[in-house]
Amino acid sequence: MRRISGRMFNKLGIQFLDFASMLGRVTQLIVQTSQWIARGAVDTRTTVQQMIEIGINSSPVIGLSSLFTGMVLALQTGASSRNIFNEPIYIGTVVGFSLVKELGPVLTAVVMAGRVGASIAAEIGTMKVTEQVDALYTLGTNPVRYLAVPRFIACGVMVPVLTIMANIVGIMGGLIVTMYRWDVPSSVYWEDILNFMMISDFMHGLIKSIFFGIIIVTTAVYQGFQCEGGAEGVGKSTTSAVMISMMLILISDYFLTALLVALRIG
Amino acid sequence: MIQVSGVAKSFRSNDVLRGVDLEVRDGETLTVIGGSGTGKSVLLKNMLGLLKPDRGEIRIDGTEITALDETELLHVQQKFGYLFQGAALFDSLTVEENVGFGLHNLTDFDAAKISARVRECLAMVGLKGIQNLKPAELSGGMKKRVGLARAIACQPQYIMYDEPTTGLDPIMADVINELILSLQKQLCVTSIVVTHDMKSAYKISNRIAMLYEGKIIFVGTPDQVRNTTNPVVHQFVEGLSHGPITVDIEKSFNFEDQS
Numbered sequence A: 001m002r003r004i005s006g007r008m009f010n011k012l013g014i015q016f017l018d019f020a021s022m023l024g025r026v027t028q029l030i031v032q033t034s035q036w037i038a039r040g041a042v043d044t045r046t047t048v049q050q051m052i053e054i055g056i057n058s059s060p061v062i063g064l065s066s067l068f069t070g071m072v073l074a075l076q077t078g079a080s081s082r083n084i085f086n087e088p089i090y091i092g093t094v095v096g097f098s099l100v101k102e103l104g105p106v107l108t109a110v111v112m113a114g115r116v117g118a119s120i121a122a123e124i125g126t127m128k129v130t131e132q133v134d135a136l137y138t139l140g141t142n143p144v145r146y147l148a149v150p151r152f153i154a155c156g157v158m159v160p161v162l163t164i165m166a167n168i169v170g171i172m173g174g175l176i177v178t179m180y181r182w183d184v185p186s187s188v189y190w191e192d193i194l195n196f197m198m199i200s201d202f203m204h205g206l207i208k209s210i211f212f213g214i215i216i217v218t219t220a221v222y223q224g225f226q227c228e229g230g231a232e233g234v235g236k237s238t239t240s241a242v243m244i245s246m247m248l249i250l251i252s253d254y255f256l257t258a259l260l261v262a263l264r265i266g
Numbered sequence B: 001m002i003q004v005s006g007v008a009k010s011f012r013s014n015d016v017l018r019g020v021d022l023e024v025r026d027g028e029t030l031t032v033i034g035g036s037g038t039g040k041s042v043l044l045k046n047m048l049g050l051l052k053p054d055r056g057e058i059r060i061d062g063t064e065i066t067a068l069d070e071t072e073l074l075h076v077q078q079k080f081g082y083l084f085q086g087a088a089l090f091d092s093l094t095v096e097e098n099v100g101f102g103l104h105n106l107t108d109f110d111a112a113k114i115s116a117r118v119r120e121c122l123a124m125v126g127l128k129g130i131q132n133l134k135p136a137e138l139s140g141g142m143k144k145r146v147g148l149a150r151a152i153a154c155q156p157q158y159i160m161y162d163e164p165t166t167g168l169d170p171i172m173a174d175v176i177n178e179l180i181l182s183l184q185k186q187l188c189v190t191s192i193v194v195t196h197d198m199k200s201a202y203k204i205s206n207r208i209a210m211l212y213e214g215k216i217i218f219v220g221t222p223d224q225v226r227n228t229t230n231p232v233v234h235q236f237v238e239g240l241s242h243g244p245i246t247v248d249i250e251k252s253f254n255f256e257d258q259s
């Protein structure tokens, strides 16, 4: 009995140490990246390239998913309020708040984790296993500076930007359904939104999306640099990057919300 | 000068290097030979700080590199050109951008000068008109040669060649041998070459070192290697399957029985 629990503690201990050393390496990655950014060692060309790759190329899928999210929110809210109050009311309020504070940031982040997180982890992972990361050192370039910095900036900027776009497109989707399905005039929809929504609600969502962007890129870059063992390793790193960042997004969303509410932001 | 003393490196339970002592003198070409998987590539990467040894010291021109931080290490690494065993070309960049990569970072050459130098280096390895191709469009031997052009482009003080002639036809292999020799003669480059190609080793080396069971067991001039009485070295350079080096393969074939 004691032997078994001893072994169990041993195993737990090893896992704890692994976890601690991982946290250490992640922190190191974030610190190094911030130092390069602070020193102004940013390659504009690759950063712009990454912004295009991450931002512009993701906008169709983000636009489409948020359009339909806004539409379904308006449909549900209209149906529910009609059941309760006999008329569809407060659609704009519900659609606006849900999108701006929760669904816009979270949906955008989850889609970006799948799309961008995977591609970053796969790209850096492939470079790692084919010694391209080593080659960077021999050609006078620090891999964190060359690979991590542009992706950090691009994700940190583009995820919030796409979130704002998702909010706008989603609210337009809600407007379409409100006007044509529930026959509510658009002026009522806009009033429902603007009478209750404050700048701080908008900031609430935006701050969360910045965190989500950093979670996505940190996880992906870290998994890429950790990658080992050929094509199989790249596959594993990519899957881990997506799964871990999705979980982190959903879990941290709760705590970030709690924190922001406590700070009276939104 | 590169001084390696007592370097040990293991990967989990696999003790690859077990106390390597080796000195590379300025201006010489030192070839490292040894069986597949004995840790030649690992040794090169340790010398360059791409891997950290578990024990031992590595001095590059007197600087002990195993304890340097990233920035200081990068300074030392700039003295090196490295031809990777698998070429390690950046596959998102064109051949031109690959070869010019180091020039872009380490020199203040303008675009025209970089482009001229890239063309010159590609010509040295017998490649022309492929500047705008991506690595995926090249053959194995072409990749190797682009990797070589990239390694020499910045005129480094030390060049490490990890199997420069594997995958090349015999004539191209000799062109590369001549290139290594002329870099040494004209630019006084110090080279460390890893190869299995004994013909090339004899031709280009000032000294040959053999890595066996995690240690350097022999260092000598090509003539000393040819006439060695060391049974391990003799077996290796003559390519004999019988001798002190045993190869783990099932010896279960029995051809006589199959009549």
Ligand SMILES: Nc1ncnc2c1ncn2[C@@H]1O[C@H](COP(=O)(O)OP(=O)(O)OP(=O)(O)O)[C@@H](O)[C@H]1O
Residues within 6 Å of the ligand: B011, B014, B016, B034, B035, B036, B037, B038, B039, B040, B041, B042, B043, B085
């Ligand atoms: N990153 C790594 N992780 C784990 N093991 C490694 C790693 N790199 C090398 N090894 C192991 O170290 C040993 C030596 O590898 P190395 O690539 O140095 O061999 P080599 O002498 O260059 O062989 P070859 O002539 O076939 O290129 C091998 O057993 C290999 O499995």
Ligand SMILES: [Mg+2]
Residues within 6 Å of the ligand: B040, B041, B042, B085, B162
């Ligand atoms: Mg090797």
